[in-house]
Amino acid sequence: MASSFVPRTVFPALDSLPRSYFLGHHRAGLAKMKTMLSTIDLVIECRDYRVPLTSHNPLFEESLAERERMVVYTKKDLGSNDTAADAERESLLRTHHAPHPTHFSTCTSPPSTRRILTTLKAHANALSHHSLTGPRILVVGMPNVGKSSLLNALRAVSLSRGKVAHTGAQPGITRKIGTGVKILEGRQLEAEGGEGVYMMDTPGVFIPYVPNAQAMLKLALCGMVKDTIISPVTLADYLLFWINKVDPTLYAEYHEPTNEIVQLLEAVARKTGRLMKGGVPDVEGCALWIVQRWRNGLLGRFVLDEVSKEVLLEDGRRRKEGGPISLNQARRADKEAKRVISRSKKKAVG
Numbered sequence: 001m002a003s004s005f006v007p008r009t010v011f012p013a014l015d016s017l018p019r020s021y022f023l024g025h026h027r028a029g030l031a032k033m034k035t036m037l038s039t040i041d042l043v044i045e046c047r048d049y050r051v052p053l054t055s056h057n058p059l060f061e062e063s064l065a066e067r068e069r070m071v072v073y074t075k076k077d078l079g080s081n082d083t084a085a086d087a088e089r090e091s092l093l094r095t096h097h098a099p100h101p102t103h104f105s106t107c108t109s110p111p112s113t114r115r116i117l118t119t120l121k122a123h124a125n126a127l128s129h130h131s132l133t134g135p136r137i138l139v140v141g142m143p144n145v146g147k148s149s150l151l152n153a154l155r156a157v158s159l160s161r162g163k164v165a166h167t168g169a170q171p172g173i174t175r176k177i178g179t180g181v182k183i184l185e186g187r188q189l190e191a192e193g194g195e196g197v198y199m200m201d202t203p204g205v206f207i208p209y210v211p212n213a214q215a216m217l218k219l220a221l222c223g224m225v226k227d228t229i230i231s232p233v234t235l236a237d238y239l240l241f242w243i244n245k246v247d248p249t250l251y252a253e254y255h256e257p258t259n260e261i262v263q264l265l266e267a268v269a270r271k272t273g274r275l276m277k278g279g280v281p282d283v284e285g286c287a288l289w290i291v292q293r294w295r296n297g298l299l300g301r302f303v304l305d306e307v308s309k310e311v312l313l314e315d316g317r318r319r320k321e322g323g324p325i326s327l328n329q330a331r332r333a334d335k336e337a338k339r340v341i342s343r344s345k346k347k348a349v350g
């Protein structure tokens with residue numbers, strides 16, 4: 001019965017879970033970004049609002065530190081429905097990133113895009129005295145965080161132009177650094193703006209070493225890791241763990257509150273007709289389906305990282321102690337990721 005249901009307070013440790021997804025094109029993309037820095041005026045670093053701490057990739061600060069930076073938390077609409085909690089979270093994150101400007105974006109919300117454009121204009125106005133061609137911006141972030149969608153949104157709101165960057169539900173849609181795309185006309189700037197403000201899309205770059213299995217699960221749940229890397233049932237189980245903490249009635253149309261993922265998935269299979277030969281429930285297919293529903297905001301909207309003054313302080317301290325990550329370490333992580341992917345492919349074939 002719902003009234004006697006007790007959600008799990010801890011998720012199993014899962015020590016064997018892959019912890020790396022740092023691929024060759026991530027490393028190559030980052031190295032190229034580094035060589036381009038002298039032609040860049042501003043780096044926009046995107047992080048996912050649902051995992052504001054976990055989606056922080058230290059590689060960007062280390063490799064692109066010489067340039068001014070703006071932090072944009074994407075997919076704000078998928079984060080929460082609690083206005084007071086959002087306001088507090090946003091204020092803490094703004095203070096945490098100061099003096100870098102921080103924005104919270106929903107790619108389909110013109111007001112949030114306009115706020116970013118206002119900051120970009122101010123930045124460009126301050127710069128354009130010494131730039132002949134106009135300011136250049138690089139947008140960086142983890143895979144699937146919403147970089148291309150942000151670029152398209154800025155261009156649509158500012159110039160009423162259509163989509164130029166490819167977007168998609170899986171990570172790795174953008175594989176190469178794009179040519180500059182205009183997001184502001186020179187005449188939209190107060191000072192001499194040259195040809196306008198151009199933005200370059202970049203491939204998503206994953207964190208070389210994910211500190212623990214829970215962090216990997218959070219990143220995978222938010223879609224930053226290909227769905228073939230972690231078993232869909234494990235991912236769905238992690239989602240169920242979170243939904244039960246937030247509101248177990250979110251899946252009431254399929255099952256009463258439960259901590260048993262297979263029970264829930266079988267109920268989903270029966271209800272939605274996802275059955276295999278002989279009427280066997282397609283548990284894996286249903287696992288992917290419910291994860292996808294959550295990613296689309298159809299199974300609750302909530303933030304997976306706790307954000308408080310203490311947590312932010314502790315996170316900053318831990319990262320400082322962790323020291324910089326060299327590209328050699330990243331290369332080793334790249335090899336490890338390839339091993340993990342090849343193992344998971346073999347498993348899928350077997």
Ligand SMILES: Nc1nc2c(ncn2[C@@H]2O[C@H](COP(=O)(O)OP(=O)(O)OP(=O)(O)O)[C@@H](O)[C@H]2O)c(=O)[nH]1
Nearest residue numbers: 106107144145146147148149167168172173174204
């Ligand atoms: N709900 C919601 N979905 C978003 C938002 N921004 C992006 N998305 C979705 O997130 C997915 C990934 O977006 P992309 O813009 O392709 O992400 P990316 O960072 O360019 O991805 P890579 O190619 O892996 O680097 C797409 O399905 C987008 O529609 C947002 O603000 N809200």
